[in-house]
Amino acid sequence: MIVRNIEGASAFPFAETKNFAPRKLTVKMPPLDQSTIERRATIAEDLRRIVGKESVLDSESERRPYESDGLAAYRALPLLVVLPQTTAQIASILGYCHTNRIKVVPRGSGTSLSGGALPLEDAILLGTARMSRILEVDAHNRIARVQPGVPNIKVTEAVKSLGLCYMPDPSSQAIATVGGNVAENSGGVHCLKYGVTSNHVCGLEAVLITGEIIRIGGAFMGAADGEFDLASVLIGSEGLLAVVTEISVRLTPEPPVARVISLGFRSVEDASRCVGGLIASGIVPAGLEFMDRRVIDAVASMLGELHPPEVQAILLCELDGIEIEVDTLIERVGEMTKQFSPAEVRISKSDAERELLWRGRKVAFGAMGKIARDVYVTDGTIPRAQLPEILRRVDSLSKNYGLEYANCFHAGDGNLHPMVLFDSAKPGDLEKAEAFGADILRACVDLGGVLSGEHGVGIEKRDLMTYQFRAIDLSQQQYLKCAFDPQEMLNPGKVFPTHCGCVRTGRLPTGNGDPRFAGVPRF
Amino acid sequence: MIVRNIEGASAFPFAETKNFAPRKLTVKMPPLDQSTIERRATIAEDLRRIVGKESVLDSESERRPYESDGLAAYRALPLLVVLPQTTAQIASILGYCHTNRIKVVPRGSGTSLSGGALPLEDAILLGTARMSRILEVDAHNRIARVQPGVPNIKVTEAVKSLGLCYMPDPSSQAIATVGGNVAENSGGVHCLKYGVTSNHVCGLEAVLITGEIIRIGGAFMGAADGEFDLASVLIGSEGLLAVVTEISVRLTPEPPVARVISLGFRSVEDASRCVGGLIASGIVPAGLEFMDRRVIDAVASMLGELHPPEVQAILLCELDGIEIEVDTLIERVGEMTKQFSPAEVRISKSDAERELLWRGRKVAFGAMGKIARDVYVTDGTIPRAQLPEILRRVDSLSKNYGLEYANCFHAGDGNLHPMVLFDSAKPGDLEKAEAFGADILRACVDLGGVLSGEHGVGIEKRDLMTYQFRAIDLSQQQYLKCAFDPQEMLNPGKVFPTHCGCVRTGRLPTGNGDPRFAGVPRF
Known part of the structure; x- marks a missing residue:
């Protein structure tokens, strides 16, 4: 992905990254259907009859903000943008498109990072941003029923007073919608302990391309339920199968106490071996994040120096639960990790201290965007035992390509996000960064891992699918x-x-x- | 389900239940393909060329043990039984059947309880019992790769010395195979905290009806992985989609400490309200089981009286984790449940005491089989908040049908198993029991629940699918x-x-x- 500020939302991790100049799409896409493009005005008129005048955007200036998702290197203008407000409207839109053979690209708030919501010039862009109501909170059964356009963070905000939260917490959660999370099966810092979106969805309503409305699962939380698992198929299907119009999500009691232990190591090798050791010990942290020296330096340029110079890599390990459990776990982590000789150990003693320790991680991607001309972030997953080996390979690839990189990722999940630093103004540099990124993903597959961790396939990894x-x-x-x-x-x-x-x-x-x-x- | 002893395995919960006399299949099945039946000898010969002479059973006496699964009320003799030993053999068998249009019924060890493995007279029964090797234990990545015919319990036995276990623990785990667990998405007592089979499978190899071998997922444990979730589709698909030939399962560190608190209540109402209260409090027990007085009496006839006479319902609540956490949780459960005025509270202080408290639950189904002429067990799931209401409805249905019942089930999951007591020797009694069971399942759906908890749909609930x-x-x-x-x-x-x-x-x-x-x- 190469990301930029989306719709001015400052919470987006790369908000500080420079904008890219529009460039021609280099990825091969399906041939354009010229007859659809010629019918733009008629189609706009027909769609306005379904959703009302204001909900179809057809001028170039109105369509421009939708020309890419978070992968801003790839851009195209959609045929039209349509912003429905009800399931019935979506059913009518899809039925109309089906009958008239018009392609449809669904979109949440466009924070996806692999081009999954990249518009097509002969397709309508169906945005769910205006379907942003929380329909029901059922505290007794611990379920919330929400529309797809609800931003992820709003679910937790709505149930916080009940002592509950919605666990999946992608970095983009202030803007990213629950519907988009479903399309990408989003994770987040806490998915190590609490699982990804698919672990927190218990029911879906979706509209098929025919305009038919299907309902899957519902407000129960049980075991097997006597149907083929259509929900799991839709979750993570990146908008290729249906448009999700309602989501029943599980609510989780907020952990009473969370504490962070920050471990600074003298080498990347020590830190990455420590990850395997920690996980193998049976402790399940709520989050386990990795940052190397280049990231620490970038963060220091924003927040000041946080760690002594001998620290080459940081592990942030969050533990949560009831107080006595967290105390014991912190002690065990401290004891267990001694064998990897950390140069610095810091433990949060209050929520304020915990937030301070997390601050560096939270600003990391933004900080990288400030010190580098351009940043290309990849996303792959490996078995955690292979962490030292993949980091060696990334380092060696960096030398081959003559491009610097930085590492800041979800270590506990084995979910890497190597950041390749390059300069898009330098001819050929972007292509080199893309090739470097693809080689990293191939290395993940070679080591028994997979092409994606949480950013999806989209168009970015599409042509690598045959490698996996x-x-x-x-x-x-x-x-x-x-x-x-x-x-x-x-x-x-x-x-x-x-x-x-x-x-x-x-x-x-x-x-x-x-x-x-x-x-x-x-x- | 109406269960009987399968293949003489005494660990099966209903081992003590009387055998049913063979009876004509009352469920409508696809019309028999006579031309396949006429080709039996040729097909047997062809299959022997694939799997060897001893692995195709064609005599009536050899086929007889396969005439039903755990739902012994429905029986049929398979055309042939074939017992392959390798994935390649299964690929050849399915390819052969595909070319020659021969139906295939896959089967693990036949403990399924909804007729999912009921043979068809014009189909070969493909049993995976001879594919029972544990292929690999990868302690570092905490994964075991097993063949489908491995009995569930064998996985835990193989990794116990490493401090690990395989969490899904259906009651039939001593015989039920991992492949069968995948087909039914089996749960177990601990699925409340640890999830069902789909939460513990990270990779599958399966053979399509064409004989093609697909591989899904693998030895990683991460977030989204860049593919449609074929694994979740296969898990719980009851043998309708493919034959699973290899399973990579997640291994979990054995909880260091487990303790049980047994709560005896003066009424079913109090006990069922306590379930909702406990879950709503945010405590996640490792297991939370319910038994009513009829079950307590049946157990008493085997083990002696375990509870005072005023106790009308028992909740068994298991808590696990590190010692200090478990101590605190036990205390909180004790405190929290006081509002439901338990008449008796017992807490295990050792593993021996814990096993004693579980003993009653473990012999419950067998004990019911001893005191009743016949037992028909249903399986449905409801939102836990509806527990008091569904128990009222079951009671009222019992009066309408004039049949007694007993309750022993996974309360924490909202997964009911009401046992309807009847006498198959009495004309019309079985049909009445079946109708009573179907009404219970309809009531589950009416209350926002689903037709099945963990026994699958099979043929038992097939015709109720249109109700859900x-x-x-x-x-x-x-x-x-x-x-x-x-x-x-x-x-x-x-x-x-x-x-x-x-x-x-x-x-x-x-x-x-x-x-x-x-x-x-x-x-």
């Missing part, structure tokens, strides 16, 4: 796509490097590399 | 079926009350009640 998946595995995923949207009208060109092909070639998806699919057109 | 799901919701689930097995060769007649119809009618599934599906044949 065999043809048959990709095909079976595409059959799933066919089960929802066989004509590829929803968010086409994303996630899969080839057409799903169920319409064109009978039932046969067009996985890569498989001789059965030879001759089938790719994007 | 609207036509469009069932259709979308059937599209998913089409994405894997469009010709309905895998476990046909189970889960869905109608054909999925994607072959017969183009892409259109045949949901019930929807006028678009009028005239499409049902089973």
